Amino acid sequence: MISDEDFIKDPKVPGPTKEEIRCLVMCKSEVSKDDIVVEVGCGTGGLTLEFARLAEKVYAVDKNPKALKITNMNLEKHKMQDNVQLIQGSAPQVFNELPSFNILMVGGSSGELSPIIENGYKKLNPNGKIIVTAILLETRLEAILNMQKVGLKPDIIDVHISKGKIIKRGTMMEGRNPVAIISAKKI
Amino acid sequence: MISDEDFIKDPKVPGPTKEEIRCLVMCKSEVSKDDIVVEVGCGTGGLTLEFARLAEKVYAVDKNPKALKITNMNLEKHKMQDNVQLIQGSAPQVFNELPSFNILMVGGSSGELSPIIENGYKKLNPNGKIIVTAILLETRLEAILNMQKVGLKPDIIDVHISKGKIIKRGTMMEGRNPVAIISAKKI
Amino acid sequence: MISDEDFIKDPKVPGPTKEEIRCLVMCKSEVSKDDIVVEVGCGTGGLTLEFARLAEKVYAVDKNPKALKITNMNLEKHKMQDNVQLIQGSAPQVFNELPSFNILMVGGSSGELSPIIENGYKKLNPNGKIIVTAILLETRLEAILNMQKVGLKPDIIDVHISKGKIIKRGTMMEGRNPVAIISAKKI
Amino acid sequence: MISDEDFIKDPKVPGPTKEEIRCLVMCKSEVSKDDIVVEVGCGTGGLTLEFARLAEKVYAVDKNPKALKITNMNLEKHKMQDNVQLIQGSAPQVFNELPSFNILMVGGSSGELSPIIENGYKKLNPNGKIIVTAILLETRLEAILNMQKVGLKPDIIDVHISKGKIIKRGTMMEGRNPVAIISAKKI
Numbered sequence: 001m002i003s004d005e006d007f008i009k010d011p012k013v014p015g016p017t018k019e020e021i022r023c024l025v026m027c028k029s030e031v032s033k034d035d036i037v038v039e040v041g042c043g044t045g046g047l048t049l050e051f052a053r054l055a056e057k058v059y060a061v062d063k064n065p066k067a068l069k070i071t072n073m074n075l076e077k078h079k080m081q082d083n084v085q086l087i088q089g090s091a092p093q094v095f096n097e098l099p100s101f102n103i104l105m106v107g108g109s110s111g112e113l114s115p116i117i118e119n120g121y122k123k124l125n126p127n128g129k130i131i132v133t134a135i136l137l138e139t140r141l142e143a144i145l146n147m148q149k150v151g152l153k154p155d156i157i158d159v160h161i162s163k164g165k166i167i168k169r170g171t172m173m174e175g176r177n178p179v180a181i182i183s184a185k186k187i
Numbered sequence: 188m189i190s191d192e193d194f195i196k197d198p199k200v201p202g203p204t205k206e207e208i209r210c211l212v213m214c215k216s217e218v219s220k221d222d223i224v225v226e227v228g229c230g231t232g233g234l235t236l237e238f239a240r241l242a243e244k245v246y247a248v249d250k251n252p253k254a255l256k257i258t259n260m261n262l263e264k265h266k267m268q269d270n271v272q273l274i275q276g277s278a279p280q281v282f283n284e285l286p287s288f289n290i291l292m293v294g295g296s297s298g299e300l301s302p303i304i305e306n307g308y309k310k311l312n313p314n315g316k317i318i319v320t321a322i323l324l325e326t327r328l329e330a331i332l333n334m335q336k337v338g339l340k341p342d343i344i345d346v347h348i349s350k351g352k353i354i355k356r357g358t359m360m361e362g363r364n365p366v367a368i369i370s371a372k373k374i
Numbered sequence: 375m376i377s378d379e380d381f382i383k384d385p386k387v388p389g390p391t392k393e394e395i396r397c398l399v400m401c402k403s404e405v406s407k408d409d410i411v412v413e414v415g416c417g418t419g420g421l422t423l424e425f426a427r428l429a430e431k432v433y434a435v436d437k438n439p440k441a442l443k444i445t446n447m448n449l450e451k452h453k454m455q456d457n458v459q460l461i462q463g464s465a466p467q468v469f470n471e472l473p474s475f476n477i478l479m480v481g482g483s484s485g486e487l488s489p490i491i492e493n494g495y496k497k498l499n500p501n502g503k504i505i506v507t508a509i510l511l512e513t514r515l516e517a518i519l520n521m522q523k524v525g526l527k528p529d530i531i532d533v534h535i536s537k538g539k540i541i542k543r544g545t546m547m548e549g550r551n552p553v554a555i556i557s558a559k560k561i
Numbered sequence: 562m563i564s565d566e567d568f569i570k571d572p573k574v575p576g577p578t579k580e581e582i583r584c585l586v587m588c589k590s591e592v593s594k595d596d597i598v599v600e601v602g603c604g605t606g607g608l609t610l611e612f613a614r615l616a617e618k619v620y621a622v623d624k625n626p627k628a629l630k631i632t633n634m635n636l637e638k639h640k641m642q643d644n645v646q647l648i649q650g651s652a653p654q655v656f657n658e659l660p661s662f663n664i665l666m667v668g669g670s671s672g673e674l675s676p677i678i679e680n681g682y683k684k685l686n687p688n689g690k691i692i693v694t695a696i697l698l699e700t701r702l703e704a705i706l707n708m709q710k711v712g713l714k715p716d717i718i719d720v721h722i723s724k725g726k727i728i729k730r731g732t733m734m735e736g737r738n739p740v741a742i743i744s745a746k747k748i
Contacts, residue, residue: 188401206401207398207401207531207533210397210398210399210400211394211397213397213401214375214393214394214397214400229534252444268376303385328545331538331540331545341538341540342538343537343538343540343545344394344535344536344538345392345535345536345537345538345547346534346535347533347534347535347536348531348532348534349531349532349534350530350531350532351518351528351529351531351532351554351556352531353518353528353530358515358518358530360532367538367540
């Protein structure tokens with residue numbers, strides 16, 4: 001994985017998703033080199049770059065032009081612009097202009113998780129995956145309910161990672177904010 | 188419990204121990220109103236004040252004069268100086284000048300956990316409790332090993348608390364640093 | 375606290391609430407000896423007994439007669455029946471027959487958390503506390519939303535405890551199921 | 562990743578390492594298709610199969626013949642025997658008969674973590690990785706100290722995962738045992 005420190009950041013743009021969460025998202029996505037990925041709420045581009053490394057094509061969508069700018073800077077820094085298309089806009093609408101896809105990754109939903117999952121599901125290829133990362137309690141539950149609504153059976157993990165920091169007196173364990181990963185496969 | 192925000196703090200003094208950890212330490216200590224408590228490494232005084240509220244007498248020891256000053260300011264703020272004696276010094280030596288006690292609470296040990304537990308155990312009354320709070324991996328293990336060395340059977344819990352913060356979009360879960368509480372009763 | 379092992383259990387009755395969670399509930403409740411406590415969903419009686427130890431009077435309500443029977447067996451075992459009244463019934467209705475109270479503890483709500491909080495709030499004395507323990511994601515969110523609806527500002531903690539188990543090769547950390555405690559004070 | 566349920570298990574053999582931990586180990590290992598991997602304490606073969614999928618060659622070592630038997634059954638089940646060699650024996654000795662390697666994965670060390678890391682480090686190619694998974698507090702600390710002893714700078718994460726289980730009343734969060742992953746790169 002790309003190290004958390006290797007991303008250009010902006011205080012007004014969320015992310016990057018921490019290394020361990022990016023790792024778990026990649027595993028849950030079962031991404032492979034022929035996959036078309038649509039990412040909603042790309043923020044700093046943490047997951048965008050990981051998907052770009054492993055997939056055929058990534059469409060990274062965000063409402064916030066600043067997020068797209070930072071994501072682009074990170075793609076440039078890591079020389080990974082080739083298979084990523086950045087799209088400014090609102091997710092459920094943007095889907096109409098995109099080809100069908102294999103992976104829908106939702107990192108930010110601006111309160112529109114329900115139409116994102118409903119419409120995203122329609123554009124999702126068979127065996128495709130929907131993944132939602134959630135820092136809010138509300139998002140955890142909306143992701144579960146909306147996946148169930150379209151007939152998916154969500155896998156839900158809540159990930160609490162403590163990081164060991166070696167200081168003079170020993171190894172201090174520092175808590176990270178928990179992140180939930182809700183994912184499901186279209187059958 | 189006293190709220191975390193109700194303590195006077197100093198950037199050079201650790202603490203106060205967070206409310207939930209103070210609560211669990213009180214429960215594990217089984218403190219009651221006739222108890223004599225010795226606290227090693229009182230820091231900001233978080234646990235000192237809780238013990239002062241519930242015990243007969245608290246001896247709060249710290250090597251750092253600044254810690255004792257802050258603890259004293261917090262005792263004054265909450266009008267709880269009456270049954271607390273502040274002692275500057277090194278814990279295993281200080282024990283010699285103290286009466287026997289019912290609770291030994293170690294919040295900071297400056298690398299001397301082994302003699303603190305060994306000598307503290309000798310001064311501990313029957314049914315007395317030793318409690319160690321640990322933020323370092325090393326302290327977790329030293330507490331267990333040194334308690335076992337004097338024949339105690341430690342109870343070990345590692346406490347990870349996430350706090351819900353209500354923001355505009357919902358309830359964000361924020362991770363706290365994990366703290367271990369190792370405790371044992373002298374039989 | 376009473377040890378987890380010291381409760382009589384029944385496979386069909388949930389609980390007892392683990393020692394550390396009971397401890398945190400007691401602290402969040404700020405229970406004192408003049409308090410009237412109403413507990414909804416007493417289950418095995420874990421919290422009932424802790425409140426009985428510290429409060430003036432506890433009304434323990436459960437829909438399930440088996441739960442009340444087990445709670446009663448635990449009260450008898452620990453000789454704590456004196457200030458506990460067991461009530462079979464549905465919580466929001468039962469409130470009508472009770473005096474006003476200082477603490478409303480909800481450990482199980484059978485899908486009626488909204489009326490329990492709404493009606494319970496009306497019977498709650500000034501400075502009274504409402505506490506909800508939640509093992510479900512849904513309950514976490516319903517507790518927050520319903521407390522906010524009656525004008526309360528909930529304190530939310532999600533508690534993850536690992537317990538150290540000493541085996542031949544060392545100290546194994548065993549994860550417990552996380553429990554959320556949502557609490558608020560009526561002002 | 563292979564699903565936890567897709568492994569043949571034996572009550573006397575530890576493992577398989579849970580899916581999410583396997584995922585994080587793969588990321589921390591930075592395994593690629595030319596890598597030679599040595600795995601000490603393969604147990605059920607959970608990590609063996611993941612490495613076999615991604616690396617050139619895996620040498621899976623275990624003292625326990627039953628573990629090797631189960632690992633072999635899992636390799637057969639998933640048709641992955643081609644690039645895995647199973648070796649019964651004690652790790653630091655076995656290293657002598659092996660070529661140099663790129664990844665040393667230690668899932669079980671039978672109290673010999675110090676010589677395993679010391680000798681393994683010598684056989685490790687430049688840019689090679691050592692990874693230790695730990696369920697014991699003691700192993701966490703020994704891994705850190707022994708990596709530091711040979712000049713490595715360990716990355717330490719303690720992973721606490723709760724799994725959402727959908728039951729009739731909602732989504733219950735179930736705690737898993739925490740696992741630490743200590744890893745370092747030879748420079």
